[in-house]
Structures are given as C-alpha cells and as structure tokens.
Amino acid sequence: MTIFTAGILIIGDEVLSGRTQDTNANFIAKNLTASGIKLEEIKIIQDQKDHIINSVKLFSEKYNYVFTTGGIGPTHDDITSESIAEAFNKKYEINKEAFNILEKYYPEGEFNVSRQRMSKMPSDVQLIYNPMTAAPGFILKNLYVLPGVPKIMEVMFINVLKNLKKGKPKKIITINTNLYESKLAPFLNDIQEKYKECSIGSYPYFNFLSKTGGVNIAISSWTMDSLDDVEKEIIEMIKFNGGNYFFV
Secondary structure, rough: OOEEEEEEEEEEEHHHHOOOOOOHHEEEEEEEHHOEEEEEEEEOOOOOHHHHHHHHHHHHHHHOEEEEEEOOOOOOOOHHHHHHHOOOOOOOOOHHHHHHHHHHHHHHOOHHHHHHHHEEEEOOOOEEEOOOOOEEEEEEEOEEEOOHHHHHHHHHHHHOOOOOOOOOOOEEEOOOOOOOOHHHHHHHHHHHHHHHOOOEEEEEEOOOOOOOEEEEEEEEEEOOOOOOOHHHHHEEEEEEEEOEEEEE
C-alpha cells in the first residue's frame, strides 16, 4: 500500500514567543490523517532566512508534501517567499497573475507598495487562490506555501487537499476505560508486541472534582486491513482486570 507522507513548517516569531497560539498545525494534521496522508513531522521556526531555507530544503527531501504557514504577508518580516526562492535557486519576482488579482481586489489608490509585496514570489510557481482576501499562496515542487491567518489558511488548505494524491485513511479506534494506566501498562505492552503494524497509545485523564479517572486507549494503523482483533484483545484485557469500557 502506498503511504504518502507530509511535514508541516510553522513560520513565525510570534508563535515561538507565545504571543500567538498556533492552530494551523492541528487543523492540517487532522485533515491529512483523515485523507490518508501520514503526517510525520511538525516544526516551528522563526522568521529567519537561514532557518527557513534549511528547513524547507530538508523537509522537501524527506516528505511527499510540505506545508508552510506564515510569513507571506505585506510587512518587512514576511520573508518566507523570498527565502524559499533562494532555497531552490529561483528568481524572487513579481508574479503577474498574483499582481493582477491583488490590483483588482483593492480599491483604486489602495494597492500600495506594501500590498504589492504580496505578489512577489519565486519564479515558475503555481498559485494557491485565496477566496477570502485575494492574496494567494503558491506551490513550488512539493511545497505548499500558505498564510498564517487561520481562517484564511483553512479555506486555502482544503482546496489544496482536494487535488493531492492520497492513500487509505488511517484506521483509528479509541476505547475509554476506568482503569488506571499503571494497571494496564504491562498488558498493553504485550498486545503491542503482538500487533506491530498498529500503534497503541494510552492517554490518562483525571477529574480532580469527582476524584475519578481512567485512560483513553487509542489504536491506530496505516497498513492493517482491520483493527478488530486488537480491539477484541484490549476489551478482554479490560474485563479481565475488572474494568468498564466504552468507545469514544
């Protein structure tokens, strides 16, 4: 079975400083997984040219698809497009189609030099159209360059996703039990050793008000045809240890 892989680069000093909470990676990750594309890495980097150049080159070599968010706006610190041009030895220039789109979008006299900067991109790219605020992203090789504003990025990403080659969606089952992780750990380890094509994760929780807790057990696989046998063994193990369970 063909598995398509992906990496995400979140670009922005404001994310690293904590001033802005990133939601883009979570949105992209959920949609990739549901669409049959395996996300393998997320990296947050600052608005620094060398960091961007090194990261996009590395990710482009490692993964089928690379998604970047941030750094393609009109201000002086929006250097993603320029950095990507340098990374792949492309001219950094006005994209005529992007320029025309933006010129038509802004009222006469408001398409100033800063806004014109949003039409500068590496040469020979394919535009990613922006139905909300007009300023496009672009595709270069296996790089999909998107804005950092979440609502705009989300619309543009969904349109990009429609045209990507995909594999089978990841199979995921989540079982909740009132047993604690320390009780389950050795049993889950044995089941994991038996079924190496799947991943079994345990995620404990605790309610301090009611003083109750338990574990969510997530079973997932990109390659198995069915998770039924794994699910059955985990449920039998929970029952054997006197626990209750339900599917989340």
